[in-house]
Amino acid sequence: MRARALLAASALAAVAAAVLGARHTWLDLGDARFRLSGREALRATAVHEGLPVALFDRWKARLRPGERWWLDLPPGPPEGLTNRGAVYRAYALYWFLPALPARSEAAADVVFRLGAVS
């Protein structure tokens, strides 16, 4: 008897979960479309993180594939599980590819400096 009731509860929960989830997800997916040009989409990461898009573009233009770069900037204020400076560095890793990070300033082909991060 108890197993029957639990089985019925499980089956009912499945139907209710499907209805609740589908309704929520259907609406969310409709609202989740972006309308960006190709250029805007490429830079959407930097825009979303509040990074200086034009500065990163200028820096990237100075790099050739495989060149080693070094980013000299202060840590800045805490942000999430890290700090603002680390967000700059993470974005540089992503954006500057196929140029690669140098292990030290001395080993870099190109050094970028920034006095403060915002």
Place this chain on the structure above:
Amino acid sequence: MTARLLLANALELVAGAGAAALLRAPLSTAYLLGLAVVGVLSAHLALVHVAVGWPVLGVLAGAGAAAALVRRPPLPRPGLLDLAGAGLLVALAVRAWPAYASRPLVDYDSWAIWGMKAKALAQLGWADPSLFASSAATPAHLDYPLLLPSLEAVAARALGSFDPRAIHLQFLLLGAAGVAALHGLLARRVPGRLLWPALLALAAAPGLNAQLLTAYADVPLALFVAAGLLAAAAWLGGGGTRALALATVFFAAAGLTKNEGLVFVAAAYLGLLLATGRWRPLALSALAVEALLAPWQLFLAVHHVHSDTLLTLHALRIHHPGIGPLALHALLDRSLALDAWPLLLPLFLAAVLAAAGSRLAVFAWAWALASFLGLTWIYVVSRTEWSNYFSYSGDRVVDSVLVGAGALAPLLAAEAASRIARR
């Protein structure tokens, strides 16, 4: 451009069809199996400067087609309920497509970790240690394995370049592959009236869809874990060595997707051991998983990349004694969120209780409990302040438990129904 992505995925599906035929697995597991095989292979080949593109995909698909033609796996014969359920899933995918196709990489880990590595693999052609083992790239979690970035890189090569929007479609396709695999693994043992509501609940869960859209690794990991659990449950139900081999492939893919995958894989072996007491085949399976992870572990060791996974001694250094109950409570709270995973955990618990006393129920509860405790332990031993860490990860780390539990629920319900019918 999208057509080329679809063609690459079709080749991955055909490669998986061969693997499914060899393992006597349902044909609808072929797509996820193909992604697992290509993912593991491309991740390891990336370590030795071999990029997986059209030629390798062609060879794998050719081998897969040959194996499928020799073994000829049985084609599914859908009933009315199957057609209706599949129709709803297709409608959901059609609704989702524009959202995935238009989304740029705006979620932090999607570009800072997964996307950066994928773009690097696509542009450099391999896991160049001057990036993948560089102290300058430490914030990108260099110890996270390469299956997902490798699959993204395969997609990027097919697309012609790393496109931050189109790459999201690979995640939607992986989601579809995962749901198809779960259906195939369930359909052999679960009647449609129990299978479809649970599968639709899982596929339509807001948590699953919202997180798959972020291009993070958590939902792909959850799908590999869930497929592995269902294959393991088939072995438990007398499915033979091939069922365990299928589970092994999915568990290896899970371990190579995210380090946390090993928590869920270890929990699965614990559950299987408790349910069967058969340690020899399980030890062999676990060794096979380890062998498939070994090249990546060797790369980390050779290049001295620090890892804080639960497999190292760091897992025994308790940084936050006493927060265990708080972390477990917080994880359960996220798992019960109606706006993310509506009723999935209660559905699983009711099904476990309904099937109580069966080996399947022992496996299911032991896996779920061990998984929750494993996740809790991550917060206890983490060096990061736990509540801050939890606020950035708590809603994602539960994905594998919930997708796994949601996948096991209809199997448990079918087990309970068959026990009731036998009385």
